[in-house]
Each structure stands twice: as structure tokens, then as C-alpha cells.
Amino acid sequence: MAEQTYDGRAGDRSRQLLARASRLIPGGVNSPVRAFASVGGDPPFITKAQGAYLYTEDGAKLIDYVGSWGPALLGHNNPEIVEAVIAAARNGLSFGAATSGEVEFAELVTSMVPSLRGGMIRMVNSGTEATMSALRVARGFTGRAKIVKMDGGYHGHADILLVAAGSGAATLGIPGSAGVPDSVVADTLLLPFNDLEALEAMCKAQGDEIAAIIVEPIAGNMGCVPPDDGYLQRMRALTEKHGIVLIFDEVMTGFRVAKGGAQERYGVTPDLTCLGKIVGGGMPVGVYGGRRDIMETIAPVGPVYQAGTLSGNPLGVAAGMATLRILERDPPYEALEVQAAKLFDGLAARAAQAKVAFTGNRVGAMFTGFFRDGEVHNYDDAKGSDTERFGRFHREMLARGIYLAPSQFEVTFVSTAHDDAIIETTLAAAEEAFAAVAAN
Numbered sequence: 001m002a003e004q005t006y007d008g009r010a011g012d013r014s015r016q017l018l019a020r021a022s023r024l025i026p027g028g029v030n031s032p033v034r035a036f037a038s039v040g041g042d043p044p045f046i047t048k049a050q051g052a053y054l055y056t057e058d059g060a061k062l063i064d065y066v067g068s069w070g071p072a073l074l075g076h077n078n079p080e081i082v083e084a085v086i087a088a089a090r091n092g093l094s095f096g097a098a099t100s101g102e103v104e105f106a107e108l109v110t111s112m113v114p115s116l117r118g119g120m121i122r123m124v125n126s127g128t129e130a131t132m133s134a135l136r137v138a139r140g141f142t143g144r145a146k147i148v149k150m151d152g153g154y155h156g157h158a159d160i161l162l163v164a165a166g167s168g169a170a171t172l173g174i175p176g177s178a179g180v181p182d183s184v185v186a187d188t189l190l191l192p193f194n195d196l197e198a199l200e201a202m203c204k205a206q207g208d209e210i211a212a213i214i215v216e217p218i219a220g221n222m223g224c225v226p227p228d229d230g231y232l233q234r235m236r237a238l239t240e241k242h243g244i245v246l247i248f249d250e251v252m253t254g255f256r257v258a259k260g261g262a263q264e265r266y267g268v269t270p271d272l273t274c275l276g277k278i279v280g281g282g283m284p285v286g287v288y289g290g291r292r293d294i295m296e297t298i299a300p301v302g303p304v305y306q307a308g309t310l311s312g313n314p315l316g317v318a319a320g321m322a323t324l325r326i327l328e329r330d331p332p333y334e335a336l337e338v339q340a341a342k343l344f345d346g347l348a349a350r351a352a353q354a355k356v357a358f359t360g361n362r363v364g365a366m367f368t369g370f371f372r373d374g375e376v377h378n379y380d381d382a383k384g385s386d387t388e389r390f391g392r393f394h395r396e397m398l399a400r401g402i403y404l405a406p407s408q409f410e411v412t413f414v415s416t417a418h419d420d421a422i423i424e425t426t427l428a429a430a431e432e433a434f435a436a437v438a439a440n
């Protein structure tokens with residue numbers, strides 16, 4: 001089938017597949033955001049990905065800025081990574097037993113991330129498992145029950161982390177999802193991101209009851225929101241003072257904003273780090289790890305239980321190892337910085353040209369353009385964005401062959417495959433899309 005530009009609608013084949021899927025899978029998707037609920041329009045079904053491109057069931061070729069929600073830092077279908085997985089698969093898919101690959105993987109990961117150096121890791125199968133397990137370990141290590149997350153922070157779908165935004169730090173957590181009993185989140189407290197006063201007050205009032213603070217060091221799930229100057233450093237000092245385990249959720253930022261993640265970029269070393277996405281090169285891999293004294297509380301060495309049938313399986317290890325070896329051999333971060341800045345600055349300029357309120361936050365190869373005026377330092381600021389306008393922009397861009405994350409509160413991911421020509425094509429589409437949005 002000849003490649004055609006995207007006509008703005010998913011196309012008949014994708015729509016037929018969505019109808020079939022919706023009878024068997026809730027919303028027709030295996031993860032809610034893929035349903036395009038917040039931007040409207042039908043999600044195209046994808047047949048193949050290559051470099052910066054996605055190919056749809058209806059023959060369209062799209063420039064992709066979702067990158068599988070982060071893993072595709074090196075572009076889709078990187079031959080070195082795919083060949084490693086194929087070679088591993090020829091020896092069997094999963095053994096449920098220890099392998100040398102897991103040792104090499106652990107040696108490599110712990111050499112790259114500051115908080116893991118001299119420490120230990122445990123491999124799991126997703127970011128959710130990594131954060132859920134890290135919090136259990138922190139509770140087991142400290143003997144304390146309370147945990148703290150940021151309002152607007154997302155760490156996967158473990159019950160204890162599904163807390164309604166806005167329930168406030170002083171009050172007990174309230175469930176943010178049906179099916180989560182009040183009791184399960186009663187010890188989950190919320191803080192506004194970048195609010196040092198609230199952090200200081202909570203530590204003063206409850207510091208000795210708190211097992212852990214878990215934070216995305218650069219928020220990515222309220223849209224991209226960097227830490228204010230000194231925020232992470234102060235959080236590190238306060239958690240040390242009160243014996244609180246500081247957990248950086250670097251599932252998104254790990255290996256993206258620097259080889260050692262946000263903790264390397266900002267020079268702040270947490271007690272535990274959670275990784276996912278890039279660390280598995282596109283295969284289902286999560287990692288949590290850090291301080292040896294904390295990690296030695298995990299079974300079979302210590303009393304904290306955590307397990308997984310496919311944890312450390314050979315294919316995930318192969319994809320992860322290949323990915324990390326490329327990052328070690330040829331760190332792409334300077335080039336990613338340049339390309340992401342070109343796109344980010346170009347979008348801002350075209351929004352201004354069209355007089356569309358658009359304010360952006362960027363750290364390395366991840367950014368968000370919020371459809372609002374004024375700076376965005378926390379979730380409340382982010383929620384002040386015009387999500388209707390974002391939806392229109394998303395549809396206008398998709399109609400021009402540009403596939404953006406289908407939510408204002410997600411991130412644009414730039415990969416090493418996004419070259420100048422691709423960025424120029426994107427900016428030309430954006431010029432028209434902003435004009436269309438401004439006209440409405």
C-alpha cells in the first residue's frame with residue numbers, strides 16, 4: 001500500500017480494529033491513555049515503527065514524539081537492540097533461573113547511575129513494579145508506614161499510589177481510583193511539587209513517621225515540570241535529617257536527561273532509584289535499587305518479600321544491555337539537547353506568531369508545551385492549561401502526520417532519530433496547526 005499522509009482520521013482499518021478491540025479489551029486499549037480520550041479522534045493502530053516513524057494500519061507514516069512513552073530514545077527498531085533480542089530468543093525466552101546476563105546487566109546499570117554505585121538492584125517487569133517494590137522496601141527498612149508523593153506525580157498504578165490529587169498533605173490520602181479502599185491510602189500523603197514550605201512543614205510535623213518520599217525529580221506526568229533551583233537539594237537534606245528514604249522515580253528521566261538520569265544532572269543522590277522504559281530498550285523491564293543496607297532487607301536475604309516470574313528474563317536483559325551499551329559507547333546527550341531545543345524553541349516561536357498562549361518546560365530531550373500563559377511550576381499551574389485547545393492542536397498535528405502524546409499532561413520525547421529534516425517538517429505542520437487553533 002502506498003504511503004499516504006495522514007488524513008486526520010484513524011482510517012477505516014484502525015476504526016474497525018478499535019471496534020473489534022473494544023468488545024474484548026476495555027476501551028479497546030491495554031493502557032488508558034492510548035484511547036485518545038482527552039484529545040478526541042480515533043487512535044491509529046500501528047503496524048511498525050522505524051527510527052522516528054510509526055506506520056499505521058491505514059498506510060500512513062507518522063513522525064512519532066511518544067516513542068513508546070520514553071523507551072525509544074535511540075529511535076524505534078534500533079538494529080543493535082533488535083539483533084540482541086533475536087539472538088537471546090534463539091536460546092529460549094525465559095528460564096525462571098539465574099543467568100549471567102542478569103549479572104552483567106546489574107554491573108552495567110550500577111556503574112551508570114550515581115545512587116546505584118556501590119549499591120544493589122532488583123529487576124522487575126515495569127515501572128509500577130519498581131516503585132511499588134521500592135516503597136515496600138522503604139517501609140520494611142524504616143518500620144514506618146507513611147509515604148509521601150507529589151500532587152500530580154505518577155508512579156504507576158499500585159494501589160498505595162493512586163491517591164486523589166488535592167487531598168492535601170495534612171489530611172489522610174483519599175483514593176484516586178475506584179477499587180482502592182480508604183485504608184490502603186490512609187498513609188499516603190500528598191505534597192505540592194516545588195513547594196519547599198509545605199515540604200519543611202510536613203517533615204517537621206511528621207518526619208519521624210514517614211518511611212519514604214517518592215518524587216519524579218523532573219515531573220513528567222503533569223507535563224514536564226523541572227525542579228525549582230535547590231528544591232531537590234533541600235529535599236535530600238530534610239530526608240536525611242529525618243531518616244526518610246528518598247526515592248527518585250526515574251522511570252521516565254533515567255538515561256534520558258543524562259546518562260545517570262536527573263540525579264546526575266542535578267547532583268542529588270537519592271537512597272533508592274526506580275527505572276523503567278529506556279532501561280529495557282522497549283522490552284518490559286523495571287529496576288529498583290540503591291543503598292545496600294536498604295536493599296539487603298529484600299528476600300531471600302531479608303524479610304521484605306518481592307518476586308516476579310519474568311523478572312530479569314533473557315530478552316529484557318538483552319534489550320536493556322544493548323541499549324545501555326550504546327549509551328555508554330556513544331552518549332547522545334549533547335545531540336539530543338540540540339535537537340530538542342530546536343523543536344521546542346521552534347514550537348514556541350510559531351505559537352507566539354499565531355498568538356496562541358503557549359508556555360513550555362524542557363529538560364534535555366523531554367518537554368511539554370502548556371496551552372496557557374505564565375510559568376508552570378506544579379500540578380495546579382499545569383491544570384490551568386486550555387486542554388480543549390491542546391486537543392485541537394493534537395488533532396491538527398495528527399492530520400499533518402505528527403503523532404504527539406494524546407494528553408496535555410504528558411511529555412514530548414525527542415530521540416536520536418529526530419534529525420533536522422524531521423524537525424523542520426514538524427515545525428511546518430505546527431505553524432499550520434497553531435493557525436488553525438488560533439482561528440477557532
Ligand code: KE4
Nearest residue numbers: 031069126127128154155156249251252276
Ligand atoms: P509502567 O508501569 O507503565 O511501566 O511505569 C509506570 C510509571 C512510573 N513512573 C513514571 C515516572 C512513569 O512515567 C510511569 C509510566 N508513564 C506513563 C506515561 N507517562 C506510561 C504510559 C501509560 O501509562 O500507558
